[in-house]
Amino acid sequence: MVAHSPRRAVLPARLREFRAGSCAAPAGTGPSGGIRPSGDAVSGAAVTASGGPATARLSRRILLAGAATLPLLAGGCRGTMALGTPPQPAPDVGILRAATATEQALVMRYQDALRLLHAAPATGSEPALSAILARLLAEHQQHLSQLRSRLIPGSPRAAGSGPLRVRRPARPATTGQAVTGLISAEQAASDQLLRQVTAPGVPASLAQLLASISASEATHVPVLRRAGAA
Amino acid sequence: MRAGTTAGGAASAISAALAAEQGAIYGYGVVGSHLTGTRAAAARAYWTAHQEAADKLTALLQARGAAVPPAAAAYRLPRAVRSPAQAASLAVTLEDQVLSAYLGLIAVADPPLRELGARQARAAALRAAAWRGSTVAFPGLPDTALAP
Numbered sequence: 001m002v003a004h005s006p007r008r009a010v011l012p013a014r015l016r017e018f019r020a021g022s023c024a025a026p027a028g029t030g031p032s033g034g035i036r037p038s039g040d041a042v043s044g045a046a047v048t049a050s051g052g053p054a055t056a057r058l059s060r061r062i063l064l065a066g067a068a069t070l071p072l073l074a075g076g077c078r079g080t081m082a083l084g085t086p087p088q089p090a091p092d093v094g095i096l097r098a099a100t101a102t103e104q105a106l107v108m109r110y111q112d113a114l115r116l117l118h119a120a121p122a123t124g125s126e127p128a129l130s131a132i133l134a135r136l137l138a139e140h141q142q143h144l145s146q147l148r149s150r151l152i153p154g155s156p157r158a159a160g161s162g163p164l165r166v167r168r169p170a171r172p173a174t175t176g177q178a179v180t181g182l183i184s185a186e187q188a189a190s191d192q193l194l195r196q197v198t199a200p201g202v203p204a205s206l207a208q209l210l211a212s213i214s215a216s217e218a219t220h221v222p223v224l225r226r227a228g229a230a
Numbered sequence: 231m232r233a234g235t236t237a238g239g240a241a242s243a244i245s246a247a248l249a250a251e252q253g254a255i256y257g258y259g260v261v262g263s264h265l266t267g268t269r270a271a272a273a274r275a276y277w278t279a280h281q282e283a284a285d286k287l288t289a290l291l292q293a294r295g296a297a298v299p300p301a302a303a304a305y306r307l308p309r310a311v312r313s314p315a316q317a318a319s320l321a322v323t324l325e326d327q328v329l330s331a332y333l334g335l336i337a338v339a340d341p342p343l344r345e346l347g348a349r350q351a352r353a354a355a356l357r358a359a360a361w362r363g364s365t366v367a368f369p370g371l372p373d374t375a376l377a378p
Contacts, residue, residue, distance in 0.1 A: 034253075034308055034323055034324075034326070034327045035253040035254075035256070035257050035305045035306070035307060035308060035320075035323065035324060035327065036253075036305060036306050037249075037253075037302030037304075037305055037306070038302060038303075038304045038305060038306050135364075135365075136365070138367075139365060139366070139367040142367040142368070143367060143368075145377075146368070146376055146377060149377035150377070190352065194345075194348050194349065194352065197336060197344050197345070197347075197348040198341040198344045198345045198348070200341075204336070204337040204338075204339065205337075205375065207336045207337070207344055207348075208333045208336050208337060208371065208375065209368075209371065209375070210348075211332075211333060211336050211344075211347065211348040211351050211352070212333065212351070212355075212368045212369055212370055212371045213368070214348060214351075214352055215329070215348075215351050215352040215354075215355035215356075215369045215370065216355065216365065216366065216367055216368065216369055218352045218355065218356055219355050219356055219359040219365040219366075219369070220365060222356070222359070222360070223359075223365060
């Protein structure tokens with residue numbers, strides 16, 4: 001970020017604060033350093049050079065007024081961490097609860113598979129399979145924690161819907177069975193999340209999260225297939 | 231006017247996805263030229279997938295009577311590609327960019343567009359993971375979209 005005049009040197013820091021905390025939608029924000037049409041003017045400057053001193057004073061005042069409200073906006077996006085106020089309950093609690101239950105069942109499946117691997121006498125491929133399953137399990141735990149952070153038990157919308165019930169998946173007898181079970185569970189979970197993305201009443205940010213988790217789960221399938229075939 | 235704004239938002243999200251697809255089509259030309267064997271075949275297959283996706287998005291814009299942004303004649307690559315590893319890394323960037331654009335399409339509250347966005351985001355994540363050789367927990371989502 002470039003400050004074009006010394007008078008505005010105070011602004012960039014405040015603006016950075018806003019950006020760091022903002023919950024900008026990914027729309028149109030590709031990864032930086034991505035492919036861009038040649039000749040496309042790429043401007044990272046938030047503040048552009050302006051005309052005379054009067055204009056400069058005016059725009060400075062407007063920017064300062066805006067900057068004062070920015071940390072509040074950023075706080076609203078980040079929930080409890082920033083302002084200490086509880087985040088609003090998600091408008092579609094049912095979808096969120098179903099996704100959370102599915103994710104919990106997947107975590108149980110991975111834990112069962114890992115227990116089975118650790119109990120079995122070590123032969124050639126177990127350590128490699130263990131490492132792969134542990135990595136995928138860690139991603140599911142991240143999914144679960146993101147979903148849970150949006151599901152606030154006891155909130156007015158969630159009240160009355162009772163404790164979250166998760167059907168425990170059948171315990172596999174062999175590691176082969178465990179991997180096969182994981183493959184179909186991952187695919188089913190990915191498909192289920194994909195359907196939930198288009199369910200009525202799902203807000204944009206939740207739809208994006210569900211789509212991203214659906215995509216992540218789909219990417220686990222080929223990893224498990226390769227690991228199972230090894 | 232709310233309806234007008236929503237329609238405009240949809241068209242601009244579709245245009246953004248189309249722009250990402252057009253970039254991927256150009257980029258995969260570069261990627262494929264540095265690969266051989268099955269990886270070159272994958273690059274060709276993925277190039278076709280992006281071409282088909284771009285056609286679909288173009289048709290959606292036309293059906294809405296919205297302007298179709300033309301593909302650029304050339305694109306600036308994020309870095310020079312001289313080796314198969316750099317080609318694979320460019321392919322990951324291309325797919326991530328496409329993935330982000332489709333997540334943008336999901337932000338539009340229109341079920342058919344959301345479904346298209348979610349399906350294409352999943353397809354892009356699968357291709358990205360194949361090039362990357364590993365998976366990520368939240369494909370296409372910036373850290374700022376996630377709870378701390």
